[in-house]
Amino acid sequence: MALALILTTISPAVGGVLVRGEKGTAKSTMVRALASVLPPIEVIAGDRFSTDPREVHPLSPDGPFATDVDVESRPVRLVELPVGATEDRVLGSLHLEKALSSGVAEYEPGLLARAHRGILYVDEVNLLHDHLVDLLLDAAAMGRSTVERDGVSVEHAARFVLVGTMNPEEGELRPQLLDRFGLTVEVAAPRDPSLRVEVVRRRIAFESDPVRFATSYAEDERALTDRILAAQKLVSQVLLGDAALLKIAEICAAFDVDGMRADIVCARAAVAHAAWHGRTSVLREDIRAAARLALPHRRRRNPFDAPGIDEDLLDELLGDDDLDPEPDPDPDGPHPDDSRPNEDPAEPSVVDQSHAESSVVDQSPAEPSVVDEQGAESSVPDTSTTDGSAEQASTSADSAGQASTSAGSTGEAVQAQQPYRPKLFTVAGTGAGESGRRSRAVTTSGRRVGATKASGQGGSIHLTETIRAAAPHQFGRGRTGGPMRLRSDDLRIATKEGHESNLILFCVDASGSMAARTRMEQVKTAILSLLLDAYQRRDKVGLITFRGSDADLALPPTNSVDIAAARLQELPAGGRTPLAEGLLRAAEVIRLEKIRDPRRRPLLVVVTDGRATYGPDAVARSRQAATHLAATGTSSLVIDCEVGRFRMGLAGALAAELHAEYVPVGEVSATALTGAVHGSLGRDGSRREEGAA
Template sequence: MPQHYPFSAVVGSDDMALALTLSTISPAIGGVLVRGEKGTAKSTMVRALASVLPQIDVIAGDRFSTDPRETNPLSPDGPFAADFDVETRPVRLVELPVGATEDRVLGSLHLEKALSDGVTEYEPGLLARAHRGILYVDEVNLLHDHLVDLLLDAAAMGRSTVERDGVSVEHAARFVLVGTMNPEEGELRPQLLDRFGLTVDVAAPRDPEARVEVVRRRLAYEADPDKFASRYESDEATLTSRIEAAQKLVDEVELSDWALLKIAEVCAAFEVDGMRADIVTARAASAHAAWNGRTNVIREDIRAAARLALPHRRRRNPFDAPGIDEDLLDQILNDDEPPPEPEGDGTEDSETQEPQGSKSEAAGDAEPSTNSAGENSQPDNTAQHEQPQHSGSSEVTVAAPQQPYRPKLFTVGGTGAGESGKRSRAITETGRRIGAQRRTGQGGSIHLIETIRAAAPHQYARGRVHNLQFRADDLRLAVKEGHESNLILFCVDASGSMAARKRMEQVKTAILSLLMDAYQRRDKVGLITFRQDHAELALPPTGSIDIAATRLAELPAGGRTPLAEALLKTTDVLRLERVRDPRRRPLLVVITDGRATYGENALARAHQVAKHLGATGVASLVIDCETGKFRMGLAHQLADHLMAEYIPLAEVSAAALTDAVKGAA
């Protein structure tokens, strides 16, 4: 049975096929990030890519896949004999699990040999195995930031340096980094997003005939994988030959002054930051020219490269959707005469060609559709801040948030043990060393002093002669204190009292700012709103602030105040999140004036529910939105029942609200 679905059999992923192909032709492009909803063949296509790549020559027995043609190979297994053997093998596809530890990625001390023989030997990690191949990270947006930085740095430098646990090693690590992600599960930070050379957004085809073809091919593959694969053997072989020819040709491609100027004009017009966009676009354009059998870069090469290299670099903050204005791109590329065509070079037609087999027969030859999340899809924060809407006899308003700003840090008190992040203190896999513990699983950083201390009392019984004798039970791993991510759950009063005093605009702006901060610190954020006769989970706990920003902007205000219902909904959400993500500590932020006007004995019911919620021990904060000379003090009573910190505000402004929240510890 074939290990993977054929690359050329995937339907309707032309841009993704092209991006992957260009990155394998010129690995210096910097890899590919594929964004798309679940069920869009992201993983299928990546796993199938290795099977169409030309095989490589390596030095036999070398664990680091050294190229026999290298004059000064960077391999810890060297130096090699002059008459070393050469073997040919397929390109490796190395998958990096989301939960991998740093020593699994970089490599570390060989524990068995260190403990049994007292020998310090380096055990290669995933980066070494991926050298001259493909390193694939599924759900890369869920990978810890320090690992993402490590991967991208290795991909950019072409080598990996390990200095840990008494090991000092440097080895080559040139690979094509491919990451796939579902944006609904959380975004990459913009600075990490920019480090990927190319980015592609994929979606399921909307054409019924194309969808039928997808199902037909998948069922045929599952019924008889060998027979199905044989139908595409010719297409796969042709694709392999074409990639191999392009890899040999790419170094001969000439970037003329005209091409470089056009690339600079395009990048300047789209206002990308830094120079990485220009460099990546130039490399991708050269690879595209080689893919089409040319040694000169023409307009179509630049256009294809810009469509893949620039959309994700136009984001100024996490709320901006990736996209590119292709009309503007065409305008820039068509504002002067094209360069003269070379004579007698025997090249193919200059029109852009896609990877063979990547287009479906059912999908036809249509041009790939423009990304729907273009620059005109941004929310307009300059629009009218309050727009009245009518629902039956009640009038509600929808306030638009202002431009978000940078809030100060707020944390959850104590020391947690949650997922690595950048907010509250916690015992994590990274950070400063504060102690040691016995090894209970795979991975971890060795605490050498504590390991020796554990073994020392047993040396006489073990018959020590010269060297220390270790056993597996002696191994101690470092306990490190770093920072964790948290769940920030907002419970926002959207009733008529808030709308009448025009509080929602300030509240939304503050929450939007805190959302951006939470995104950068890898928190999950949820939003509960209450008005009229019910409480609504407007935003289930998520790491995707794109969705959060949209839900927040659409939040209406008006009607009665169902405070008890809001606290009951909050209790349910927190209970469910404890089951789903038990290590992530929550911080509840209740924003209200403390009034309860819906139902019988509304206030008494709200206080009763608050006492029950407070007894659970959840860290919480009540921000009092009541203003005026005469105050009822209901929010203060609510904070007492919740056992929460109470913060009175003379005015509910965005700055004041953020100052209040950042002090919660």
């Protein structure tokens, strides 16, 4: 992580750093500490947009500037972008105070302007709202920000190092934003007890005397600053030969990355790595370091793929052939005594020297420590069967399901096939939840449909409605000319209608009647497809499974659909069907989530064939549980997994009790649904039965 941050500050064109890791690993601490060790920059005095005085055609609204401008030096800014920031705070907007008091339309810069030539840091970047992600994508692609709003038309430079930190357990990034990060690293807490002790010791020392603690590392920090400055000056002199370029292209092609951005980032990172070690030509070790940081996140084909890179294949591709020969180092260069290019003398201020190379500089970003832990936490429900007092008819149905080609009954989990594009399922009505892409809602982004009186909440000012509210009172307020006289109760906030994200709670039947390999494979593929759809629409997901005698909350509601996919793949099947227990557990989870997040509306997805076989009066209790759920007003969807020529239709009856939408599993796919419609319009006018998607 330290190396990735340094490389992107040596060469900002690398494109920033994404830091993925478990909670409590000092991700934010290290990023915030980065600004204090960076060399200061020169800016035009008085310019609000940090314009470089050496720039020939500066893109600053405060210009044009004279040829003999005053220059001042200031530290590099670390600008933090909160995940809940409003659009006008990020882009900038009309200076409201001057507009209301003096009638002057003046632009007030936002966070993107403040971050120019600095670091824009987004903690929990995976939770950033989609409309803010779009703004970052535009600024990162163009290197400038354009504001066209509230009667203001402004364009200014916005080139910054984008640094994001995230916990993968809370969800993944949109692919477009993920690709904009030049480098990515995986971090995890050290497992070495001595290193953990050192972390605790330093934390206690800092809390006891922060000033003394910082002073003890001041010399190391100055040395690190000097080395970064020397590398920044040297980077333009580093030679990237044709042999090195060809090797980078071979590696990117072999790892099957999308597009050409990986090649460009690898080249820039390799050059920065060479400059960091005081060299003027790119060597094999520079390319290796760059590939380990630039390629892992570009090899993902869907959100369920773990980022990573095969280092054995990387070493094989690098080979032993010499690249372009390196010229003799300059004896007056920045590191005349640096005889060990693979070691970073700056790192002892971070960790012990004995661990520096292994745990900071050369730690592979591809190590799947977080993914492994997620997998290790995956719970496998009990495969034992219980209770023999179910109704005889349903018991025989379950036995028939287990007698068919069953994998789950023996503890082997059936794997899902390639996911497909599912039909869109939404929550009825209009909500007011977080911005997303599923159900209709009043949100902070979208099309403007009206205005409401400001009541202290955030939002963009509806200028027209504000003026309209104030206009009838101008005579009474004594206005005889000049600007309008406005009061706080005149302010109106724009009401916007867009789409929200929802809680998608899966309640999955994993009993013996579902255990047939073909059926469970079909069910898992349908759920995996819906999970992928939930990821794309920024939903939270939860997973309840019921089998045997109880229902298990396999995954509490979370933004991380890849963990849900992992739990789903490991789900075996077998035992009786405690349908009532599953529905009641779903009702309890939904009740608790409404307390935690009352704005997020749930969509319950019950995946079952409708049989209820566990306990006395299993069918009656299931109906009571369904009636209870329906009374709460929860939007529900029943996916009927019953297949074959002779069907009992129990899932349809359950859907009626729940007041839920009913969909056969073969019609979850959007293409299968389209095929069913076309089939119903056939020459004989009869509906054709659709198979599995």
